[in-house]
Amino acid sequence: MIRTFLTLAFLATWCLVPGAFAAGDAPALEKQQWPFQGLRGSYSKDQLLRGYTVFTNACMACHSIKYVGHRDMMRAGFTEAEVQALAKNLDMSIDQKLLTAQDDQTAIETFGKVPPDLSLINKARAGLADYTFALLMGYSEDPELIHHSFPKGLPEGAHYNKAFPGHAIAMPNPLTGPDLVTYHDGTPATVEQMAKDVTVFLQWTAEPERVERQHMGLYVLIYLVLFTLLAYVTKRAIWKDVKGH
Ligand code: HEC
Structure with a gap:
C-alpha cells in the first residue's frame, strides 16, 4: 500500500514538475518563418544589407561582431567594390572585424555589464533566431505588466522585456521607433522590419x-x-x- 502510494506520488511529481518549469520565467516564443530555414533556405543580399544597416546604425554603438568583417560579406555575394564602399562609410578597412568603439570599462559603468558579442548570439540562446527577434520586439512600458513581474518596481537601470528571462534587461530598447535607418532598397523601416532584418543578419554572421x-x-x-x-x-x-x- 505504502509502495503504491509512493509510486503514485513519484509519478505525480514527475508529471507536474516539467509543467511547473514551463509556467516559470522562460516566456514562450512565437515561431517565425525565416527565409534561411529549411533545405532550400537562403539569404537574400538585400535583406542582409538591410540587416547590416540596422546593426551598424542601431547596435554597433554597444555590440561587436568580432568574427565577421566586411571582407566576409563577399562570401554572401557582395562584390569587393561593394564591401569597400560599406567599410569606407564606417572609416574601416575591409579586413577589420565589426568591433564596437565602446570600451568595456565604459560599458560596465553605464550598464553594469559588457554587452555580449553578437557573432554567434543566434546560436547561443534557447529559441535561436526566434529569441533574438522576440527580444527586440519584447520591450514594454505597460505599468500593469511591469508591476506584475516587479511589484516593488524595476531594478535600477533595468528595462522591462517580455522575452528576456527574468524580464529585467540592462539593454535599453535599441529599436525605439520606425525609420531609425533608411534602407537602400526603399523597404519601409518599421520596427518589426528592422528587428527581422537584423536577426537575419545575425543568423548569417553565426553561419557565414x-x-x-x-x-x-x-x-x-x-x-x-x-x-x-x-x-x-x-x-x-x-x-x-x-x-x-
Ligand atoms: C546602448 C547600448 C546597446 C545597444 C545600442 C544595443 N544593445 Fe544589445 N545589449 C546591451 C547590453 C548592456 C546587453 C546586456 C543585457 C543584460 O544582460 O541585461 C545587451 C544584450 C543583448 C543581447 C543578449 C540578450 C541575452 O539574452 O543575453 C542581444 C541579442 C542584443 N543585445 C541584441 C542587440 C541588437 C540586435 C541591437 C541593435 C538592434 C542591440 N542589442 C543594441 C546594450 C546595447
Missing part, C-alpha cells in the same frame, strides 16, 4: 559558411548526375560489345 555549403551541395549534385550519366553510357558501350559475341 552556410551559403557556400549550399552552393557546394548543388555542385556535388550536378557532379553526381553527370557522373551517373557517364557511368551509364560507358556501361552501355562496354556491354554492347560483350553481347555482340
